[in-house]
Amino acid sequence: MQRHLISAADLTRDDAVLILDTAEEMSRVADRPIKKLPTLRGRTVVNLFFEDSTRTRISFEAAEKRLSADVINFSAKGSSVSKGESLKDTAQTLEAMGVDAVVIRHGASGAPYRLANSGWIDAAVINAGDGTHQHPTQALLDAFTLRRRLVGRDAGLGQDLSGKRITIVGDVLHSRVARSNVDLLHTLGAEVTLVAPPTLVPVGVESWPCAVSYDLDSTLPKCDAVMMLRVQRERMNAAFFPTEREYSRRYGLDGDRMARLPEHAIVMHPGPMVRGMEITAEVADSGRCTAVEQVANGVSIRMAVLYLLLGGNEPAVTHSRTEEK
C-alpha cells in the first residue's frame, strides 16, 4: 500500500483486494453491540472539506470514530482563494496541531495530489473527492458492493471482479465517480461500459480501459450491474442535452428498462439520487437498487483504508480467513 490514497488508478489489484477483504472484517464491527475498535486510538484525523458533502463527511467521520481516532472536522466552504487563505496554509495549520491524516474534499481537481506531493505536510492524505478527477473510496465501496452481491460475502474474500460486466450511465464528463470506477473496476478485472449522451463523455475517453456506448437499451441485457450517475439539471442550460425529459427518456432507468436487465443484475447509485431524472422512484425503491447498502459499505471501506494507511500491519480484527474459504 502507498502512504496516501489519491487515485483509484494508483491501486494494484492486490492492494484493492486487500482493502475489500479488510472492509469485510470491518463490516463485522457494525454487527457488534459496541461498534468500536481501538486501532487508531491516539491518532488524529482531520476531515478537511472545501466542498459541502455531508454524506461523505459523515461516512468518514463514522469510520474514524469506530476506529477510535480523534476527529477534527474542518469545513472551509468555498475555494481557498476566495477565502483568502491558501490550501497550503490551511493544511500546515492543521498539521501543526498534530494531525496524522488529512481526509480532503476539494473542488479543484488535483488538490489532494498537491497536498500529498508538494512537501507542504507529512500527514497521510486521503482523497474524499477532488473536482472532476477522482473519488477513490467511492470506487472501493462500489467494488465492495459489487463483490458482495455478485460473488458473495464469504466467497468473495481474496477474489476480484474478473469477467463481471458493469455499465456506468450518466454524466461521465463531470464525474469523479465514473473516473475512479473505470480505473478500479478495470484493475479488478471487470469489463466496464460507459453509457452517456456524446456531450457528456470527455474528449480523450478513447484511452480509458472501457467501452463507450450511446445506447442504453442495447447494453442493459448484457450487464451484471448498472451504475446510475447523478445528472445535475443545470447541465441542460449549458446545452449538454436539450431537456430533462429527453434525458430521462434516453438515459434514465425506469421500471421497463430495469426489466431488460438479467435476473441477477443490480442497480447502483452513488447518491444523492435525482429521482425522476436518471432514476425513477420505482427503481430506486426496488430490491435491486443497492444505494442504501452502498452507504453502509462506505463506512466499512473507509475504516479499511484508514486502518491500512495509518494502522500498520497488525491485524485489525481477530479472524480466521482460512475457515471462511
Next chain:
Amino acid sequence: MSKILIRGAKVLGGEPQDVLIDGETIAEVGTDLSAEGAEVVEAAGKVLLPGLVDLHTHLREPGREDSETVLTGTRAAASGGYTAVFAMANTFPVADTAGVVEQVWRLGREHGYCDVRPIGAVTVGLEGKKLAELGAMHESAAGVTVFSDDGKCVDDAVIMRRALEYVKAFDGVVAQHAQEPRLTEGAQMNEGVVSAELGLGGWPAVAEESIIARDVLLAEHVGSRVHICHLSTAGSVEIVRWAKSRGIRVTAEVTPHHLLLTDELVRTYNPVYKVNPPLRTERDVMALREALADGTIDIVATDHAPHPHEDKDCEWAAAAMGMVGLETALSVVQETMVDTGLLDWAGVADRMSVKPARIGQATGHGRPVSAGEPANLTLVDTAYRGPVDPARFASRSRNTPYEGRELPGRVTHTWLRGKATLVDGKLT
C-alpha cells in the same frame, strides 16, 4: 565610448571572425583585426548573434511590480541575450492610452538594459468592445506599431476587422491572442487524453484554430497584416501554412515552452506547467518545430509571464497561467531546434532577431553583423550544458518550468548599441 574587440567569434555560427565595436556601431568585421586601444573579449568557440528581439514580453509594470518591473524584466532580457523587448499591454492600468505606453517606454530608456517597445491594447481595457486610441499611441514618444489584447482574444469579428483596417494608416500590426472564449470557459489545460484522466477543464485546439482561420480570412479581405501570438497546435500550423500559400500577410510566433514541453507534465498537477495557451501534445510539439524550421512560423517569442510564488504554490485551478522565459529561451531553442539539426545559428538569428525586429519595426535591431550596423550583439557559449537554476534569474519571478532541467547554451555577453549589458554572464 571605447572600442571593444570580440575576437574569434563564430558569427552566426560561421567561420571565426573578429568584430570591432567602436562606440555604438560595429566598425569592422574580419580576421586578425588590431586590438589596439580596444578592450578584448576572447570569444573563441562562441557564437555571435545579433541581439535577440522578443515580440512578446510581460513586464508587469505598471500594476504588478511584485512579479516584475521594467527594470527587473529588462535585466532578465539582457541576461537572456535580448536587446529589445515588446512589452505587452495587459498591465494595470492597461496600456491603452498614450500616457501608459510612454511611461513604459521611458522606464526602459532610463534603465538602459534593453530597448522597450510597448505594445498598445487593441481595445479599451482589453474588453474587446471599443477600439483604444491606436493612432495616439502610435504618435506618442513610444511610437507603438504592435497592438494586442494579449491575455484576451479580440473575439468580436467586427472589432477585429476594424482594428486590422485601422492600423493600416500607420503600418501597424494587430497581434492576436487566438482563443475562442466560449469554447474555453473554465479551461485549465489542453483538451485530450490527459485532461480526460485528470478531470481538468479542456482547452481544445479548435478554440485556437477557429480564431486563426477567421483572422487570416479577415486579413485577406481587408488587405491587412495580422500576427498570431503563441501558436500552439498542429492544426494552427496547417491554417497558417495555407494562408501564406494564398499570399495572406500573416506572421506567427511560437514560444520556447511549446517547442519543448507537453501536457503529460500536467499529471504532476504542478502549476508551474500551467500556461495559456496550454502545453499541447507531442504531435503538436513536433509540428511546431517543423513549422519554425520551414518558416511557416516566423519567429520565437517568449511570452515571458512572471508571477509571484504564491500564485503558483497552490492547487492547479487556483494558480495563475504563465511562465518566465527570457532567460531560458535561447537554451530551449538550441535544445529543440539547433541540437536536433532543424535550424542552424543563422536560422536562430533570423527567427529570434531579424524577423521579430521586422514584424515589430524595431529599428536598429535584427541587423546583419557587419560594419556600420548598430552594435546590438549577443555572444553565446553553445558548448555549455547545465541545469537551470531559477535562483540565478535576474527576473523578479521564478516561475520557470525548467528548474533543474539540463539545457545547452549560455549567453555570456550582450551589447546594446555598443554598451555591454552582460559581461561573462553577469549584468553590468
